[in-house]
Amino acid sequence: MPLANTSTSVPVIVDEDKCIADKGCTVCVDVCPLDVLRISELTGKAYMKFDECWYCMPCEADCPTGAVTVNIPYLLK
Amino acid sequence: MDEITAGLSEIDCDVLVIGGGTAGPMAAYKAKMKNPDAKVVLLEKANVKRSGAISMGMDGLNNAVIPGHSTPEQYTKEITIANDGIVDQAAVLKYAENCFEMIQELDRFGIRFQKDENGDYDVKKVHHMGTYVLPMPNGETVKKALYRQLRRARILISNRYMATRLLTGKSGRIAGAIAVNTRTAEFLVVRAKSVIMSMGAAGRLGLPTSGYLFGTYENAANSGEGYAMAYHAGAKLANLECFQINPLIKDYNGPACAYVAGPFGGYTANANGERFIECDYWSGQMMQEFYKELQSGNGPVFLRLNHLKKETADHIEQILHTVERPSRGRFHEQRGTRYAETMIEMHISEIGFCSGHSASGVFVDEFARTTVPGLYAAGDMASVPHNYMLGAFTNGAIAGEHAIDFIRDVDFDDYDRADVLAEQERVLAPTKREDGIPPNQIEYKVRRLVNDYLQPPKVTKKYELAQQRFAEVRADMEEAMVARDSHELMRAMEVASILDCADMAACASLYRQESRWGLYHWRTDFAERNDEDWKCHVLLGKQEDGTMGCEKRAIQPYVIPISDDEKDAYYKQRITAKA
Numbered sequence: 001m002p003l004a005n006t007s008t009s010v011p012v013i014v015d016e017d018k019c020i021a022d023k024g025c026t027v028c029v030d031v032c033p034l035d036v037l038r039i040s041e042l043t044g045k046a047y048m049k050f051d052e053c054w055y056c057m058p059c060e061a062d063c064p065t066g067a068v069t070v071n072i073p074y075l076l077k
Numbered sequence: 078m079d080e081i082t083a084g085l086s087e088i089d090c091d092v093l094v095i096g097g098g099t100a101g102p103m104a105a106y107k108a109k110m111k112n113p114d115a116k117v118v119l120l121e122k123a124n125v126k127r128s129g130a131i132s133m134g135m136d137g138l139n140n141a142v143i144p145g146h147s148t149p150e151q152y153t154k155e156i157t158i159a160n161d162g163i164v165d166q167a168a169v170l171k172y173a174e175n176c177f178e179m180i181q182e183l184d185r186f187g188i189r190f191q192k193d194e195n196g197d198y199d200v201k202k203v204h205h206m207g208t209y210v211l212p213m214p215n216g217e218t219v220k221k222a223l224y225r226q227l228r229r230a231r232i233l234i235s236n237r238y239m240a241t242r243l244l245t246g247k248s249g250r251i252a253g254a255i256a257v258n259t260r261t262a263e264f265l266v267v268r269a270k271s272v273i274m275s276m277g278a279a280g281r282l283g284l285p286t287s288g289y290l291f292g293t294y295e296n297a298a299n300s301g302e303g304y305a306m307a308y309h310a311g312a313k314l315a316n317l318e319c320f321q322i323n324p325l326i327k328d329y330n331g332p333a334c335a336y337v338a339g340p341f342g343g344y345t346a347n348a349n350g351e352r353f354i355e356c357d358y359w360s361g362q363m364m365q366e367f368y369k370e371l372q373s374g375n376g377p378v379f380l381r382l383n384h385l386k387k388e389t390a391d392h393i394e395q396i397l398h399t400v401e402r403p404s405r406g407r408f409h410e411q412r413g414t415r416y417a418e419t420m421i422e423m424h425i426s427e428i429g430f431c432s433g434h435s436a437s438g439v440f441v442d443e444f445a446r447t448t449v450p451g452l453y454a455a456g457d458m459a460s461v462p463h464n465y466m467l468g469a470f471t472n473g474a475i476a477g478e479h480a481i482d483f484i485r486d487v488d489f490d491d492y493d494r495a496d497v498l499a500e501q502e503r504v505l506a507p508t509k510r511e512d513g514i515p516p517n518q519i520e521y522k523v524r525r526l527v528n529d530y531l532q533p534p535k536v537t538k539k540y541e542l543a544q545q546r547f548a549e550v551r552a553d554m555e556e557a558m559v560a561r562d563s564h565e566l567m568r569a570m571e572v573a574s575i576l577d578c579a580d581m582a583a584c585a586s587l588y589r590q591e592s593r594w595g596l597y598h599w600r601t602d603f604a605e606r607n608d609e610d611w612k613c614h615v616l617l618g619k620q621e622d623g624t625m626g627c628e629k630r631a632i633q634p635y636v637i638p639i640s641d642d643e644k645d646a647y648y649k650q651r652i653t654a655k656a
Binding site for chain 2: 001002003030031032033034035038049050052053054055056057058061062070071072073075076077
């Protein structure tokens with residue numbers, strides 16, 4: 001069965017002006033229990049790659065620059 | 078990141094702990110403290126800093142047995158009654174005797190517990206009978222404090238390794254485990270003299286009403302690997318038909334926390350704002366009344382705080398919105414709901430396995446030993462009922478210390494190399510396909526079927542239909558599941574555990590031909606409790622022919638007797654009309 005790409009709106013937002021992933025920071029990626037964040041090869045900034053969020057907030061709480069915001073996934077809110 | 082490299086490395090250790098949430102770190106720490114020369118490895122699918130049910134912290138202890146407030150004997154009696162008599166009391170009593178020492182140790186780690194003006198622990202009454210709930214004013218620091226101790230004790234931590242199967246040795250003892258890196262798909266074979274499993278609940282079994290796969294009551298990383306791995310290793314599992322079903326905030330799916338609100342005067346109410354249950358402590362019997370009210374003309378059900386003084390309601394809100402599940406404040410903000418102003422709609426959770434709240438777990442004795450020599454289990458996945466966070470810490474400690482005693486007299490048990498090769502082949506199969514069905518679709522389907530057919534009330538024919546449908550999905554999973562990177566491969570392995578758990582839930586529920594534990598095992602075609610035939614454990618395991626089967630196991634004679642007029646106390650939940 002061939003695969004399709006279906007779009008989904010993700011709950012975790014990263015403020016790219018504040019994010020220092022391009023300087024080597026990986027805190028949010030490291031702490032996520034579901035391992036859904038990655039550093040973009042294009043922008044060097046963190047982003048939510050997989051829409052598999054428990055909205056538990058370590059990424060936001062542990063971010064050293066306050067760049068990460070966790071929203072409630074659309075299906076729940 | 079996420080490319081599939083699929084290499085293999087091997088390490089040896091004395092004690093392998095799988096799962097770095099609550100019980101696991103404590104088990105590793107205690108093992109190392111007891112024998113500093115032992116090589117202790119802690120394996121974690123995520124990152125120990127922020128993994129498990131207490132990822133963000135915990136707002137209180139639900140089951141603290143503190144001298145002057147309650148006794149181990151009282152607590153054992155209460156849990157025996159709450160769990161409808163199906164309890165090996167030795168394990169509950171041992172927990173109750175050890176947990177105060179654990180509270181004091183956690184206190185030394187820097188985790189503070191609420192004290193009154195005299196400096197005594199400020200324990201609150203929430204249970205039906207005794208007083209066991211202790212607030213934690215700085216509960217958000219739990220993981221940090223624990224991690225500091227692990228670093229200090231020089232525990233070897235391997236993050237982002239997901240264990241997929243246990244290895245059993247030629248002499249029948251545990252021999253280690255196989256794990257796969259969730260970002261590279263590299264394999265790690267850990268040879269160990271003893272293994273402690275602390276892998277949490279099976280929280281991704283039912284589908285939340287929101288339909289969002291990861292919007293579960295339990296941390297969604299807890300997908301039931303511990304249950305599946307124990308089963309495949311030949312360990313017995315106990316009372317899996319005693320499902321976990323919890324009351325929670327509708328849609329948000331986080332705990333409604335009558336534990337937190339109760340001592341301040343908050344309660345569970347119906348649509349008329351009236352109390353309908355005597356006691357908000359979570360039990361199957363309480364959930365039965367909750368379910369009835371939800372379905373009735375007085376439904377749905379609400380958390381009621383808006384009768385309290387505004388300062389009190391705001392204070393409760395502040396606790397609930399900052400510690401265990403802090404995003405809940407954001408949820409209510411978007412909805413425009415304030416606890417001081419309106420009642421908050423509640424609902425019941427999806428089903429799961431979790432001894433922490435109910436009794437479904439890998440069968441263990443009072444030393445956290447499973448039925449496989451050298452294999453231990455602690456925390457939400459081990460069968461000690463109503464154990465919660467403090468139980469995970471206390472029994473994790475018991476497991477760690479006992480494992481050190483066990484390894485003193487044993488060497489590594491040899492496992493069959495073919496087992497490792499077969500496991501590599503099983504794990505990597507979804508990566509060998511060009512196209513097929515992705516794990517998220519298989520997972521959605523399994524969990525949708527769980528809701529359709531397994532959610533109580535349980536009906537025999539529906540359960541048989543579920544088993545047929547699970548078999549069809551299993552064939553799809555084995556023949557057509559596709560994983561395009563190592564992250565998706567992790568999800569694929571999780572789906573396999575979820576499907577195993579669904580099969581176990583069906584098998585165990587069909588076997589126990591009675592109703593027990595209120596809503597947790599409510600069979601409409603066997604509606605009565607039947608003590609004569611079923612006042613026993615149901616143990617599930619892999620039989621000699623490789624199929625899943627169940628057997629009865631007698632309950633150990635009670636050490637703390639329960640009198641006839643006490644044993645049904647938890648069935649007297651409903652508030653009757655006042656004179």
